[in-house]
Amino acid sequence: MTTTTAPAPTGTTLLDVRGVTMRFGGLTAVNNVDLTVSEGEIIGLIGPNGAGKTTFFNCLTGLYVPTEGTVSYKGNLLPPKPHRVTQAGIARTFQNIRLFANMTVLENVLVGRHSRTKEGLFSAILRGPGYRRAESESHDRAMELLEFTGLAAKADHLARNLPYGEQRKLEIARALASDPGLLLLDEPTAGMNPQETRAAEELVFAIRDRGIAILVIEHDMRFIFNLCDRTAVLVQGQKIVEGDRETVQNDERVITAYLGAPLEGTGAAASTEADQ
Amino acid sequence: MHDLPQQLANGLILGALYGLVAIGYTMVYGIVQLINFAHGEIFMVGGFGALTAYLALPGGTTLWLAVPLMLIAGILVSTLVAVGAERFAYRPLRSAPRLAPLITAIGLSIVLQQLVFSFYPDAKKARVFPKIPGDPFELASVTIQRSDIFLIIAAPICMLILGWFVARTRSGRAMQATSQDPDTAKLMGIDTDRVIVMAFAIGAAFAAVAAVAYGLRTGQVDFRMGFILGLKAFTAAVLGGIGNIYGAMLGGLALGLAEGLATAYIQHIPGMHLFGGGAWKDVWAFVLLIVVLLVRPQGLLGERVADRA
Numbered sequence: 391m392t393t394t395t396a397p398a399p400t401g402t403t404l405l406d407v408r409g410v411t412m413r414f415g416g417l418t419a420v421n422n423v424d425l426t427v428s429e430g431e432i433i434g435l436i437g438p439n440g441a442g443k444t445t446f447f448n449c450l451t452g453l454y455v456p457t458e459g460t461v462s463y464k465g466n467l468l469p470p471k472p473h474r475v476t477q478a479g480i481a482r483t484f485q486n487i488r489l490f491a492n493m494t495v496l497e498n499v500l501v502g503r504h505s506r507t508k509e510g511l512f513s514a515i516l517r518g519p520g521y522r523r524a525e526s527e528s529h530d531r532a533m534e535l536l537e538f539t540g541l542a543a544k545a546d547h548l549a550r551n552l553p554y555g556e557q558r559k560l561e562i563a564r565a566l567a568s569d570p571g572l573l574l575l576d577e578p579t580a581g582m583n584p585q586e587t588r589a590a591e592e593l594v595f596a597i598r599d600r601g602i603a604i605l606v607i608e609h610d611m612r613f614i615f616n617l618c619d620r621t622a623v624l625v626q627g628q629k630i631v632e633g634d635r636e637t638v639q640n641d642e643r644v645i646t647a648y649l650g651a652p653l654e655g656t657g658a659a660a661s662t663e664a665d666q
Numbered sequence: 667m668h669d670l671p672q673q674l675a676n677g678l679i680l681g682a683l684y685g686l687v688a689i690g691y692t693m694v695y696g697i698v699q700l701i702n703f704a705h706g707e708i709f710m711v712g713g714f715g716a717l718t719a720y721l722a723l724p725g726g727t728t729l730w731l732a733v734p735l736m737l738i739a740g741i742l743v744s745t746l747v748a749v750g751a752e753r754f755a756y757r758p759l760r761s762a763p764r765l766a767p768l769i770t771a772i773g774l775s776i777v778l779q780q781l782v783f784s785f786y787p788d789a790k791k792a793r794v795f796p797k798i799p800g801d802p803f804e805l806a807s808v809t810i811q812r813s814d815i816f817l818i819i820a821a822p823i824c825m826l827i828l829g830w831f832v833a834r835t836r837s838g839r840a841m842q843a844t845s846q847d848p849d850t851a852k853l854m855g856i857d858t859d860r861v862i863v864m865a866f867a868i869g870a871a872f873a874a875v876a877a878v879a880y881g882l883r884t885g886q887v888d889f890r891m892g893f894i895l896g897l898k899a900f901t902a903a904v905l906g907g908i909g910n911i912y913g914a915m916l917g918g919l920a921l922g923l924a925e926g927l928a929t930a931y932i933q934h935i936p937g938m939h940l941f942g943g944g945a946w947k948d949v950w951a952f953v954l955l956i957v958v959l960l961v962r963p964q965g966l967l968g969e970r971v972a973d974r975a
Contacts, residue, residue, distance in 0.1 A: 452852075453853070471852075472853045473852050473853075473856055473858070475853075476854060481853075482853060484850070488847055488849075488850045490846045490847060490850070491846065492842075492846060493842060497839060500836075500839055501843045501851070501856070502854050504836065504840055504843075504854050504855045504856050505854070506855075507836055524836075564854070568854065
């Protein structure tokens with residue numbers, strides 16, 4: 391169904407995460423995780439509830455300052471300041487939708503454009519030609535992204551009045567407005583029905599075809615394995631395996647993490663417990 | 667009741683003054699949920715900034731030139747003090763419990779009053795502020811002092827600029843976004859520290875405009891003038907729905923009207939003759955606040971807090 395234009399990994403590393411650890415008091419939510427994302431890639435991040443996936447995202451985007459480890463983007467260390475991370479070229483969406491509910495759909499996207507436009511208090515008040523040009527360019531770009539996500543007809547609606555599926559799309563449009571090189575999606579299909587999920591897959595491919603790499607957290611395995619070039623599995627804060635579909639699906643530890651350890655003496659222990 | 671138009675005009679002029687100062691409370695609250703109790707003193711130092719500019723001008727300078735220069739000086743002083751307060755008093759407490767910055771604000775308010783009291787020449791008593799000379803204007807049955815013309819022109823202009831700025835510009839949208847969800851706003855590339863500074867600066871500039879209007883109107887400035895006016899403006903902000911800029915202006919006008927009308931008419935209601943006149947005007951202002959908050963706890967234009975979650 392989905393036309394997968396061959397992933398053209400040019401090999402350039404965009405995101406390079408090294409040894410990121412996040413502790414909250416005595417709790418280690420993310421433990422020494424390495425991860426790289428290259429241009430043109432779609433990478434999945436899966437794991438049971440509470441595995442630390444969203445915490446890991448928060449470390450990448452500067453909402454949390456990792457206890458240890460570094461996050462680099464295009465070879466530059468990222469400062470743990472969310473607005474600087476966005477300026478560098480990483481955008482994200484949220485597991486729980488976090489739109490600006492009392493702004494219109496268009497205004498939400500315009501806010502997303504913030505880091506790519508320049509205009510201070512004074513140029514706005516003086517209303518120079520530069521100001522007008524910047525505003526109209528932002529407006530055009532925002533409308534283009536709304537066309538892309540299929541929301542153009544609702545540009546003037548308040549964000550909170552959109553149906554759920556369209557709110558998710560709007561979050562993506564708003565994230566794209568910052569012209570990211572890497573997009574982080576936190577459970578983009580949560581709460582969606584199967585048709586909406588398929589549409590979301592199409593959208594993710596379309597975004598990748600625009601030259602944007604994607605790192606996606608998901609629980610829907612079909613979604614993950616349809617989309618992702620590689621998938622990393624996070625369990626209790628640790629990355630236990632990373633690889634293609636076969637590698638992940640056949641890994642004992644992944645099965646254990648999701649389904650629990652097999653009972654003693656049931657024939658399931660056919661393979662060796664090499665990981666102990 | 668033959669003087670009703672006059673009383674309405676007085677109430678609206680006073681209300682515009684409250685509204686301008688209330689903007690500062692409401693903007694800062696909308697962005698950082700801090701009640702900046704030092705805002706009354708930001709207003710006061712703006713008045714002294716303007717007075718300083720006036721005294722520095724050669725005698726006999728026409729007010730057409732002096733008032734704009736006083737305005738600029740007042741805005742400059744107020745804004746610098748407010749931005750400095752944000753940077754050195756409030757920002758270090760950004761993640762502290764809510765009470766800490768509140769107490770800091772009260773402390774800052776005392777510090778600013780005492781600094782002016784101690785170091786501004788002759789500030790121990792009220793300093794004379796220029797008035798706009800000439801006969802008052804007579805419009806039908808309404809008399810308007812020349813000095814109030816400044817406020818009548820300045821207040822709507824300020825509000826129109828602010829409304830346009832918040833709704834139509836990039837920085838204004840950043841402000842709305844920060845007030846709705848600061849964490850998400852940061853992830854949109856918005857430097858929320860800058861937005862906060864901007865909110866303090868705009869509030870301070872409006873307070874300085876109000877201070878010049880207050881000086882022209884009363885013919886004096888003194889180091890305590892920010893206290894009661896700040897309290898009234900804060901009341902206006904709550905009345906209109908704190909966090910909402912139009913609410914602040916509406917709350918100011920409502921408060922001004924209530925004071926004006928109560929002062930003039932309450933004593934004519936049978937059995938209420940003891941409660942009229944200027945001495946009771948503050949009481950009626952706060953009675954209005956209590957009544958509005960009983961009926962609409964979020965204020966006239968406020969949003970229910972649940973919407974913010």
